[in-house]
Amino acid sequence: MRKNLYFIRHAEPQLKDGQKQNLTVRGTRQARQRALQLRRLITQPESTVILHADVPRCQETATILALSLDVPIEAAALRLNYADRLVLSDFQSKYSLYQASHKKLGIESPSEYSARIEALVRARGEQTIILVGNEVPLRILLTHLAKRPDAMLEHATCIGPIFISDKV
16 A cells, blocks of 8 residues: 655635734635545545644644545644744745754754654554645655655645745
8 A cells, every 4th residue: 555645734824913823714715625636636534644733724724624534633743843933024935044044043954854754654654644734844844755765655745835925
């Protein structure tokens, strides 16, 4: 059996006091659209699990997917360790800021983060895994997988636009 991993960036969140919160109406529609796409791809829902970052927008996106697909859902440690140390200025990309300053700020490196998530995925055995997370961690994983021909998976798929904008 082939192990499948699907990457889903959380749907559009509301902004409250500059912080991302629960999904907007549009975000709810986006999550439902992703569920329809996944439904066509998931051939064995009984061996599928959704793992989501422990933030409201990821949990809400994952819940919509889980209800549509009838698969279990679990919170997982998908956030970058110490990512709260990233402070953006106007028009700055979180990803480019992360790349430039993760060492200086003591934030988990791309290889450390990828290794941690790879261990999480490997521990799931043959399950199909849907990861619902934030943009920067998903970009790190996708970049890391693209550079490794011996990557942790035989098949990885990005559903929908992970990178809605480079300005977050």
